[in-house]
Amino acid sequence: MPLFQPLTVNGVTLPNRVVKSAMAEGLCDALGHPSPGLAKLYGRWSAGGVGLAITGMATVRQGYSFTGGEIGLHSDEFVPALREVTEAVHRHPGKIFAQLNHAPPQLPRPVAQKVGSTAPSAGFNKTNLLWNRALTDEEIRGIARDFGPAARRAREAGFDGVQLHAAHGYLMSRFLSPLHNRRDDRWGGDFERRLAFLAEVFHAVRSAVGKDFPVTAKLNAHDGERGGLTIEDGLRIGQRLQDWGIDAIEVSAGTGDVGLGFYPNKGGMPVEEGKKWLGATFGFLKPVMPVMGPFIKVASRAVALDEEAYFWPLARRFAEELTVPVFCVGGVRTLKMAKRILTESRVAAVSLARPLVRQPTLVRAWQKGETPEATCESCNRCFVQVGLGERLRCHLRPGEEA
Numbered sequence: 001m002p003l004f005q006p007l008t009v010n011g012v013t014l015p016n017r018v019v020k021s022a023m024a025e026g027l028c029d030a031l032g033h034p035s036p037g038l039a040k041l042y043g044r045w046s047a048g049g050v051g052l053a054i055t056g057m058a059t060v061r062q063g064y065s066f067t068g069g070e071i072g073l074h075s076d077e078f079v080p081a082l083r084e085v086t087e088a089v090h091r092h093p094g095k096i097f098a099q100l101n102h103a104p105p106q107l108p109r110p111v112a113q114k115v116g117s118t119a120p121s122a123g124f125n126k127t128n129l130l131w132n133r134a135l136t137d138e139e140i141r142g143i144a145r146d147f148g149p150a151a152r153r154a155r156e157a158g159f160d161g162v163q164l165h166a167a168h169g170y171l172m173s174r175f176l177s178p179l180h181n182r183r184d185d186r187w188g189g190d191f192e193r194r195l196a197f198l199a200e201v202f203h204a205v206r207s208a209v210g211k212d213f214p215v216t217a218k219l220n221a222h223d224g225e226r227g228g229l230t231i232e233d234g235l236r237i238g239q240r241l242q243d244w245g246i247d248a249i250e251v252s253a254g255t256g257d258v259g260l261g262f263y264p265n266k267g268g269m270p271v272e273e274g275k276k277w278l279g280a281t282f283g284f285l286k287p288v289m290p291v292m293g294p295f296i297k298v299a300s301r302a303v304a305l306d307e308e309a310y311f312w313p314l315a316r317r318f319a320e321e322l323t324v325p326v327f328c329v330g331g332v333r334t335l336k337m338a339k340r341i342l343t344e345s346r347v348a349a350v351s352l353a354r355p356l357v358r359q360p361t362l363v364r365a366w367q368k369g370e371t372p373e374a375t376c377e378s379c380n381r382c383f384v385q386v387g388l389g390e391r392l393r394c395h396l397r398p399g400e401e402a
C-alpha cells in the first residue's frame with residue numbers, strides 16, 4: 001500500500017499513512033492545563049504532513065502525571081484549551097487522537113511518594129525503588145471507569161479518536177503481564193483474567209464515545225522481560241481487542257524495567273542527562289553517581305539501535321493474523337524503509353516519534369521527495385529531558401520546541 005494513500009479508521013480518513021506516535025510533550029502545567037505551545041506544536045506537525053498525530057499519554061486521573069507536563073483529560077475544565085489543539089491540527093488535512101493512560105506502577109519516585117506506588121500485585125518497584133501496594137478490587141474498577149469520561153472529553157474537545165496506552169509497562173500493560181500480575185481474583189490468575197482490566201477499560205471507553213468514534217490501542221507485542229508478556233500472548237490479546245471492536249493497533253514492545261526504560265525507543269542512552277534524572281529522582285544515589293557510568297553502559301547494550309524499524313517483525317506478525325489496521329512503530333528512519341513496510345507486509349501505517357521532534361516537517365519533505373532520511377540521531381536526549389520535566393525539544397535545534 002503506498003505511503004501517501006489515505007487510510008480510513010472507523011470512518012475517520014487519515015490523508016496518508018504516516019503517524020506521529022505518542023510523545024509526552026512537557027507543555028502542560030502540573031495539573032494538566034495545556035500551554036499555548038501545545039496547539040502550536042500540533043499545528044506544526046499537522047502542517048508538516050503527518051496523517052495522524054497521537055498525543056503523549058494524557059492522564060485520566062489527577063495527580064498521576066509521569067513527567068509533570070502531560071495533558072490532563074481528568075476534568076472537563078481542560079476541554080476548551082484542548083479544542084484549540086485539535087483546531088490547530090484541523091487547519092490541515094491531518095487528524096489527531098488522544099492517548100489515554102494511567103501511569104502507575106511506573107511513576108517516578110517523588111510522585112509515587114505522594115500518591116502511593118500501586119500495581120496489580122505487591123512487590124518491589126524497579127522504576128521508583130519503592131514497594132508497590134496491590135490495588136484493591138474497588139480501586140481497579142474506579143480507575144477503569146475513569147477512562148470513560150476522559151475519552152468523552154477527548155471527543156468533546158474535537159479529537160478524532162483515542163488510543164489506549166496498553167504498552168511499555170504502565171497500568172494496562174502491567175495487568176497483561178504474568179510477571180507483574182500475580183493476582184488470583186477476577187483481575188489475574190490466568191490469561192483471561194489478566195485481560196479483564198483492559199476489557200473493562202475498553203468497554204468503559206466504547207460506551208462513553210459510541211460506536212462511531214475510533215478507539216485504538218498501543219500494545220506490547222512482548223515485554224522484553226523474562227516471564228513477562230510473550231509474543232504468543234501479545235497476538236492473542238490483539239485478537240481479543242479486535243473481537244471487542246478495536247479500530248487499530250500500534251505494535252510496540254518493552255517496559256520501564258528493560259534497558260532502563262529505553263527498549264521501546266532504542267538508541268543512545270545519554271549518560272549526563274541520565275545521571276541528572278537519577279539524581280533528581282533518587283537524591284540518595286547522588287554519592288554513587290560518579291560510578292554509575294559502567295552500569296549505564298551495560299544497560300545501554302540492551303537497547304542499542306542496530307537495525308532500522310526494529311519492531312517491524314512484530315508488527316508484521318500482528319498484521320498477518322489480524323484484520324484491523326496495524327501501525328508499525330520503532331526506529332523507522334528512511335522513506336525507503338517506510339515504503340517497504342507498507343509494500344512488503346500487511347502493516348497499514350508507519351509511526352514515527354523522535355524523527356518528528358528533530359524535523360517536524362519531515363513527512364512533507366518525504367512527500368515532496370526533498371529528503372530521503374530522517375536526521376534524528378536517536379540519542380534519546382529529548383526523552384530524558386521530558387522525564388526531567390522539560391518541554392519536548394531536540395538538542396540539535398536549541399531554543400526551539402519540536
Ligand SMILES: Cc1cc2nc3c(=O)[nH]c(=O)nc-3n(C[C@H](O)[C@H](O)[C@H](O)COP(=O)(O)O)c2cc1C
Nearest residue numbers: 021022023024056057265330331352353354382383
Ligand atoms: C520524548 C518521548 C516521549 C515519549 N512518550 C510516549 C508516550 O507518552 N506514550 C507512548 O506510547 N510512547 C511514548 N514514547 C515512545 C514513542 O511513541 C515511540 O514508541 C518510540 O520513541 C519509538 O519510535 P521512534 O524510533 O520513531 O522514536 C516516547 C518517546 C519519546 C522519545
Ligand code: SF4
Nearest residue numbers: 376377379380382394
Ligand atoms: S534529541 Fe534530537 S537527535 Fe536526539 S533523539 Fe531526540 S530528536 Fe533525535
